[in-house]
Amino acid sequence: MRDQPAQARWVIWLSLLVALALTIWPLPDTVAPFRPEWSALVLIYWIMALPHRVNVGTAWITGLLLDVLTGSLLGQHALALAIMSLVVAGSHLRIRVFPVWQQAMTVMALLGLYELMLILVDGVTGNLYDLEWRWAPVLAGMLLWPWIMFLLRALRRQFGVS
Template sequence: MSATSLKPVYLSLLVALLMQILPWSGSLLTIRPEFLLLTVLYWTLRAPHLCNIGTAWFAGLMMDLASGGLFGQFALAYSAASFFAVSYQRRLALFNIWQQAGYVFLLLLLSQVITLVLKLFSGGELPGWQYFLPSVSGILLWQFVTFSRLRIDSRSDQA
């Protein structure tokens, strides 16, 4: 594993962290996808030898520090989602893109449920249904990236 193969992984994780901590407000804050988790899941599914559960845990810790919330909640949620992503990574290659999107959607929901449970245990209030909108916007972003990648791959195959 060379340093040049790690550059796109960690550069994209840094960009995702920056996107996550941008000063979002209003309805954009409500629907903001988990950019960092989506990036971790992408690299965990695409290159598990470069991005693994440890990377997800570290990215979660960075998100914990950036959010200022309960320390460890994102680390636990990201590493659990990454664990299930790695566990079924080989089988997921046999799925079509809609089935893969459904699985990624479940991973996003799992992460949100874990953070919700931890927030409730620490004395937080039960949020409304809008709490789960980032999973919906996240899967829409996932599909956009997946279709864009397929379109680019098909163009390179035709050339």
């Protein structure tokens, strides 16, 4: 007996693959510093919505794929996403009942934690660069959160992902 439709898995993984593709999508130089952390935003949604399906292991795999795609230190994004996912999984019941604007502020804090972990790893490895622009994706992610949340919720309901 199956407890989950087969389509549920592909919707989650397809949304994560789209997030990875958006991460490497070329942008003009003027907009590139404001590129949101797509993978982190999608993971935050899925962990809040389905913590029994999407968890720290999913975040770790997504982070390793992100490391390979961006050519960064192997494990850097995996570590940052795993730590962020632990925080989301531990408080997903509280975050889900927040109004959208409060969720956006919480997502900003979560993305700030993610970015801080990346900065710490970069600092240890001696790769510090443009610290003032490192916080632009956090702001962009906070502003995009309501649309991402509503889009992924509509997909989850349309395909019966549970």
